[in-house]
Amino acid sequence: MTADTLADQITVTTDRFVLRPLRRSDTGLLSMYMGDDRVARATQSVPHPLPPGATEALLERAGAAKRDLDLWAMDGTFMGLPDLVGVIGLQRMDRDQSEITYWVAPAFWNTGLASDAVRALVEARPQGARTIFGAVFQDNPASARVLTNCGFQYLGDAESYSVARGGTVPTWTYALKLA
Numbered sequence: 001m002t003a004d005t006l007a008d009q010i011t012v013t014t015d016r017f018v019l020r021p022l023r024r025s026d027t028g029l030l031s032m033y034m035g036d037d038r039v040a041r042a043t044q045s046v047p048h049p050l051p052p053g054a055t056e057a058l059l060e061r062a063g064a065a066k067r068d069l070d071l072w073a074m075d076g077t078f079m080g081l082p083d084l085v086g087v088i089g090l091q092r093m094d095r096d097q098s099e100i101t102y103w104v105a106p107a108f109w110n111t112g113l114a115s116d117a118v119r120a121l122v123e124a125r126p127q128g129a130r131t132i133f134g135a136v137f138q139d140n141p142a143s144a145r146v147l148t149n150c151g152f153q154y155l156g157d158a159e160s161y162s163v164a165r166g167g168t169v170p171t172w173t174y175a176l177k178l179a
Helices: 024-034 054-063 113-124 141-149
Strands: 018-021 069-075 086-092 097-104 131-137 153-162 167-177
Touching: 018 113, 024 054, 054 069, 069 113, 086 113, 097 113, 113 141, 131 141, 131 153, 141 167
Parallel strands: 097 131
Antiparallel strands: 018 069, 069 086, 086 097, 131 167, 153 167
16 A cells, blocks of 8 residues: 555456545545536535535545445546546445445546446455445436446335435435355
């Protein structure tokens, strides 16, 4: 682990980018992207407007020794892209289960980066989960396609609270069972 790297996590290399632990030097791009209303409204936990200290709090949580959420930057440096084009995370759950979350910066929407990131993280299985869940807001069918393209099966409808929207939002829930 380097001085700039926040967490002791695996790094996953794909043909298009590297999934690497978040680092302190990601603060600027994280703040810019998470401050975008389009990104915040697609997540459950990113507030809008992004308050001072929110990015630093996320980085602190990502680097905590005893954390239940692992976060990776989608780093496109070796392909001539920025060193952070999105974030993907796995939340540890009980019974060998995890929940996957992800967002991609709007400039890189509809490029397949999210599908590639989900696929790479599922194949790497860094938390050893036997089942991975995912939930997306029903007004974001592109994120639902990411999950179904990666083999996730639809489980049903639910609701989740969105900090940016200030209320509950209908969701679709998916699961992927692994051997």
